[in-house]
Amino acid sequence: MTLQQVLFIIFGIITLGAALAVVTRRNVFHAALFLILAFFGVAGLYVLLEAPFLAAAQLFIYVGGISILIIFAIMLTRDMMNPNVAGYNRQWWLAALVAVALCGMMGWVVLNHNWPATPGDVPPESIINLGKALVDPAGLVLPFEVASVLLLVALIGAVTIARER
Amino acid sequence: MIPLEWYLLLAAALFCMGLYGVLSRRNGVAILMGVELMLNAVNINLVAFWRYTEPAAATGQAFALFVYAVAAAEAAVGLALIIALWRTRNTVVLEEIDLLKG
Amino acid sequence: MEPFNDFISNISPWLQGLLEGIGLPDVWARVVVLGIGGFALAFVPLIAVIFLIWAARKLIARMQDRIGPNNSGPYPGPYALFQTFADAIKMLTKEDVIPAAADRWVFNIAPIVILTIAVLIWAVIPLGKDITGSDLNIGIFYVLALGSGSMVSLLMAGWGSDNKYALLGALRAVANMISYEVPQILSVIAVVMVAGSLSMQEITKAQNVPFIFVMPVTALLFFVSSLAEAGRQPYDLMEADSEIVAGYFVEYSGMKFGQFYLSEFMNNFAISVITATLFLGGWQGPFVDSVPILGSLWLLLKSCLVFFVLLWCWGTLPRLRIDQMLNFNWKFLTPVALVNVCIVALVGKAVPSSAGPWMQKSALLGANILLALAVLGALVVAGRQARRRDVSGQQEASPA
Numbered sequence: 249m250t251l252q253q254v255l256f257i258i259f260g261i262i263t264l265g266a267a268l269a270v271v272t273r274r275n276v277f278h279a280a281l282f283l284i285l286a287f288f289g290v291a292g293l294y295v296l297l298e299a300p301f302l303a304a305a306q307l308f309i310y311v312g313g314i315s316i317l318i319i320f321a322i323m324l325t326r327d328m329m330n331p332n333v334a335g336y337n338r339q340w341w342l343a344a345l346v347a348v349a350l351c352g353m354m355g356w357v358v359l360n361h362n363w364p365a366t367p368g369d370v371p372p373e374s375i376i377n378l379g380k381a382l383v384d385p386a387g388l389v390l391p392f393e394v395a396s397v398l399l400l401v402a403l404i405g406a407v408t409i410a411r412e413r
Numbered sequence: 414m415i416p417l418e419w420y421l422l423l424a425a426a427l428f429c430m431g432l433y434g435v436l437s438r439r440n441g442v443a444i445l446m447g448v449e450l451m452l453n454a455v456n457i458n459l460v461a462f463w464r465y466t467e468p469a470a471a472t473g474q475a476f477a478l479f480v481y482a483v484a485a486a487e488a489a490v491g492l493a494l495i496i497a498l499w500r501t502r503n504t505v506v507l508e509e510i511d512l513l514k515g
Numbered sequence: 516m517e518p519f520n521d522f523i524s525n526i527s528p529w530l531q532g533l534l535e536g537i538g539l540p541d542v543w544a545r546v547v548v549l550g551i552g553g554f555a556l557a558f559v560p561l562i563a564v565i566f567l568i569w570a571a572r573k574l575i576a577r578m579q580d581r582i583g584p585n586n587s588g589p590y591p592g593p594y595a596l597f598q599t600f601a602d603a604i605k606m607l608t609k610e611d612v613i614p615a616a617a618d619r620w621v622f623n624i625a626p627i628v629i630l631t632i633a634v635l636i637w638a639v640i641p642l643g644k645d646i647t648g649s650d651l652n653i654g655i656f657y658v659l660a661l662g663s664g665s666m667v668s669l670l671m672a673g674w675g676s677d678n679k680y681a682l683l684g685a686l687r688a689v690a691n692m693i694s695y696e697v698p699q700i701l702s703v704i705a706v707v708m709v710a711g712s713l714s715m716q717e718i719t720k721a722q723n724v725p726f727i728f729v730m731p732v733t734a735l736l737f738f739v740s741s742l743a744e745a746g747r748q749p750y751d752l753m754e755a756d757s758e759i760v761a762g763y764f765v766e767y768s769g770m771k772f773g774q775f776y777l778s779e780f781m782n783n784f785a786i787s788v789i790t791a792t793l794f795l796g797g798w799q800g801p802f803v804d805s806v807p808i809l810g811s812l813w814l815l816l817k818s819c820l821v822f823f824v825l826l827w828c829w830g831t832l833p834r835l836r837i838d839q840m841l842n843f844n845w846k847f848l849t850p851v852a853l854v855n856v857c858i859v860a861l862v863g864k865a866v867p868s869s870a871g872p873w874m875q876k877s878a879l880l881g882a883n884i885l886l887a888l889a890v891l892g893a894l895v896v897a898g899r900q901a902r903r904r905d906v907s908g909q910q911e912a913s914p915a
Contacts, residue, residue: 251542256415260423267427267450271434276443283446284667290453297464300653302477304660309481312663314488319670321442321492325499336437337508343436351429358421365417365465381471388475395482402486406493
């Protein structure tokens with residue numbers, strides 16, 4: 249058991265356990281807190297995959313942005329304190345069946361395929377390469393600009409939709 | 414070295430848990446949390462493939478960053494919709510939003 | 516003398532050799548050594564904060580024309596140096612009150628999370644020439660990400676207290692902190708562009724002239740938005756002691772309150788150290804090349820200087836209202852920060868560092884001074900217009 253495998257198992261258990269708690273907890277606020285724990289676990293997995301910039305971006309965007317949004321929305325729409333409202337709808341058994349079947353199918357495909365994995369070394373200036381690729385005219389500058397326009401549109405749209413009339 | 418299959422299996426399990434959350438929860442915000450889990454699973458897949466097939470290129474990480482941007486935009490607009498829904502219909506349970514039904 | 520000069524860098528291989536001699540395999544010996552090192556590093560902010568709390572109380576007291584904690588008997592030591600120990604003992608012996616309808620798990624975990632994150636920031640700060648917890652290549656980005664992660668514990672504290680006012684205080688504090696992250700990140704981007712790397716060790720080494728003399732506007736922006744992030748006066752409304760009695764941690768008593776208090780001071784000290792590293796040159800100073808441990812002394816002196824400026828603001832400036840704070844951020848700081856980033860990028864490209872050692876830095880300094888003058892001019896014009904509107908409004912109102 250190398251150190252990397254031990255770390256992978258720890259982070260994997262944190263992520264999957266927290267995700268299970270997210271989809272099964274009745275109290276939506278607790279589910280949101282477990283979601284934050286799942287995001288931390290995923291950030292740890294990114295560090296194992298030698299993508300530190302993505303791990304820090306994950307912490308920033310998901311934990312420091314989207315989770316705060318979710319918690320604000322939960323606080324502004326409080327009806328979970330009502331014990332008569334069930335957490336699940338009536339087809340939860342069918343949903344569980346579908347989820348398990350899909351997981352089994354994907355697992356079977358993953359294990360029975362010969363992945364062309366040739367793990368080379370990540371170059372030490374991968375962050376600089378990432379930055380250059382994002383603004384390179386022959387690279388990814390078009391998706392980059394489109395993503396910024398998308399974020400602007402989402403910002404204006406969210407403010408407009410949620411405004412007090 | 415951790416075999417690639419472990420990461421793919423983890424991402425598949427995470428995706429299916431998110432799917433279960435979306436299909437079975439009643440609260441709108443809880444459904445959105447399931448969607449975020451699915452997006453995270455997709456990201457893990459992307460980064461794992463980047464690391465194990467072409468770590469010298471930057472497109473794997475950039476793809477994951479674009480998924481982040483789209484997820485942030487979608488979470489913002491989705492939550493704004495839920496808040497607007499709460500103000501007009503006074504409920505967040507998506508089953509009760511059935512004005513256009515049959 | 517040679518091994519003693521560099522003794523911190525020599526401890527780690529010696530310990531590892533010792534552990535491997537016992538029989539631990541290579542990787543696990545490294546893990547144990549790193550664990551001990553991390554444990555030791557976590558004590559640095561804790562001990563520093565104990566004396567900083569004392570310094571803060573004495574200095575604020577002097578600014579308010581009183582003496583502060585002083586020697587009332589043998590117990591708190593000369594000049595009450597150990598006052599903080601007395602406070603800690605008092606907090607440890609207090610009863611731990613939990614509100615009846617509070618969410619127990621959330622209520623109890625919130626102070627632990629915030630203290631953990633306050634200590635985690637110290638992993639990347641370069642304490643000396645090659646002395647740093649872990650030289651991440653995303654150093655400053657990691658620090659900013661952790662700062663945004665600490666907002667979660669605020670929400671947990673506000674929600675778990677089951678108290679309307681705690682919840683409101685927490686929501687206002689989080690809205691405040693999210694808003695002020697924008698100019699903070701933009702000013703850090705300007706620094707990173709000039710230094711050429713995200714790693715804090717690299718940023719320190721790239722400062723043969725401290726960045727505060729190269730980009731003063733950026734330094735001011737970073738300091739002001741970090742003050743708001745940390746909730747220090749004049750942005751004190753998160754825990755306005757005279758208004759909402761401790762805001763989001765009003766229901767906490769005993770050691771949990773102590774943990775919040777401690778984490779707040781650790782955040783303040785972390786901000787001082789990060790400002791010193793990014794803008795004042797970090798561990799650089801005379802004689803650092805021969806005796807690397809002196810780097811820590813220079814860093815300590817510089818961060819104490821920044822901490823003194825922080826205390827100065829705390830003791831003298833009045834508090835801002837929430838709408839004034841958000842106005843100030845979105846209508847003033849963010850546009851100035853954006854223009855600052857554009858100017859630094861343009862000047863940095865137009866006058867490349869290969870054109871001579873002082874050319875780029877003086878060009879940047881000139882551009883920053885021009886920006887500061889332009890902003891001041893715009894403020895003067897806006898102030899004159901507002902005053903004219905006020906006066907004409909009064910003249911219209913009085914004859915009626």
